[in-house]
Amino acid sequence: MVLSPVIRKLLHKRVVLASASPRRREILSHAGLRFEVVPSRFKEKLDKASFPTPYAYAIETAKQKALEVASRMHQKDLRAPDVVIGADTIVTVGGLILEKPVDKQDAYRMLSRLNGKEHSVFTGVAIVHCCTKDGQLDTEVSEFHEETTVKFSELSEELLWEYIDSGEPMDKAGGYGIQALGGMLVEYVHGDFLNVVGFPLNHFCKKLVELYYPPRRKDVQRVKHDSIPPVDTFENLSDTEQGSSDPAQGNEGGSHRRAEAGGDRGQIPAGSQGADSNGTVGITPQFPAGLLELIDGFKASKALFTACKLKVFDVLKDEAPLKAMDIAGKIDASVCGTERLLDVCVALGLLEKADRGYCNTDLADLHLASDGEYSLHGLAMHSNDHAWNLFTDLELAVREGANVAFGRKAEHPVQSKQTKLQFMRAMHGLTNLTARQVATAFDLSRFTSACDLGGCTGALARALTQQYPRLKVTVVDLPEVIEHVPCFQPEGRQTERISFVPGDFFKDDLPEAELYLLSRILHEWPDDKVHELLSRVSGSCKPGGGILVAETVLEENRAARGSLPASLNLLVRTQGRERSLPEYRRLLEQHGFWDVRLAHAGDRLDVVLGTRASPP
């Protein structure tokens, strides 16, 4: 359960805690936050003397920890998380800053300094909002610190050494852990206890309120005291779109984000304030810009699809800058229509416009032109030509359920002749973007043979053979898919360790392999077919062999990161569905796989690995 709506603001973002501290992880997960943990590699050795105050040092260290993780993840995934949280806790006494002791003697020196005295514990926190623009990482840092005063009792040498010998002091600032044995050393605490433990949760929530519910202009005029509400009013904050839900887009937010259609989110629209007879200003809701963006979302998608279909990004990849008139000539379209479409693409961050004409952004060059390893042109076209039509029947699919919809409307993505190449293009681009992360989510070096069922163009097989020099991969897919595979072979990069076998994994014998791969396959099928397939895999897989399932795994409350629209996609198109980890675990265990583990493989994909147990 999440008590604070402001924590809920982060639930649909990819949040990363840049810390190895188990205490921070525990405090934040108890608060209901969902996040990944990526410990920072930033070395804590900034020059303390160069900071005006101890907390300035802690804040800077926290910031560097978070920025290191943001930039590492951005380099690795080509996309940074939405929010990275870094923290640093220090203890100060008599003008000295104490961090974690390096050995027992150091712990003794620290504890002796604290013995019988008051000291301060500071935690600096950095909340880094990230966005990727034209392939570059853009960050916006919010930071704060919290101070707590702690007094130690007079402690004997014997007690100090006994405490040191317990091993507790070694990974803790100041050489003690107030939450455990160290609590016995403490006479009193003034301030936030959790701040001493390593994370000032209360101040963190206040900071989020400040970021996610920026004060409206009229409130700023009327409220003289601190505009951040005390923590006991968090529950009163509405979770509807009151003001910016994204600090990087709010009034105080970063200039790096696009301006909102519909105006400044933090402003009250003209004419919406009314004074009553007492002269009190009435409360009018803020302009729901986020909601309008959602209502208009389909128009933005359609503009992107149309520009892809008309090959605008291909034209501009070959030759740029070009004026609207020249582009219109090349794509055989009207000048006025083309100009409007191009301007929308500029507003969507897909094109750039200068005096000399329009150019692709890096994003469009990389992903929206139809060639290139990481092109998503095929996916955009598949969405335009198929998903779009199916979604017009979403209401029907919701009313009647997937089973009914399947019989009447759905088609297997590769069954229709006209669509199979386009579908292959869509899958190829998408798989290329995630294949390396799937291949490296677990160490698969113990396997020497793998079979990729429904492996389509072999994009995952290629990443696997690149990663594991001993591995041979057999790709099984329908004959009409395999027939087109040569169109997708990157020149000069064929490998003898990949073979393609035409076949139907529901009917034909599965090739022998130590590891079976099912990437984005299981979600396509209803439960009975999933059982049928897993039982065939289980029958072919020898004890000790493995099964690797790449899917978007639903979080506990079924809200997967950014993948909810995809689950509707399955509803309108197939009888399949996304599943949670317990569901995958149960499925695999039912078919004789044990030690089922999960790893994330980037933004929208997870990997589940199971090992074939010996038959009883």
Ligand SMILES: Cc1cn([C@@H]2O[C@H](COP(=O)(O)OP(=O)(O)OP(=O)(O)O)[C@@H](O)[C@H]2O)c(=O)[nH]c1=O
């Ligand atoms: C005073 C006190 C500190 N701590 C721990 O001390 C570490 C501080 O070190 P840090 O450098 O801020 O963090 P880290 O553990 O190195 O992790 P990282 O964030 O990766 O740098 C954190 O763990 C805190 O909980 C306690 O557990 N209890 C206490 O009473």
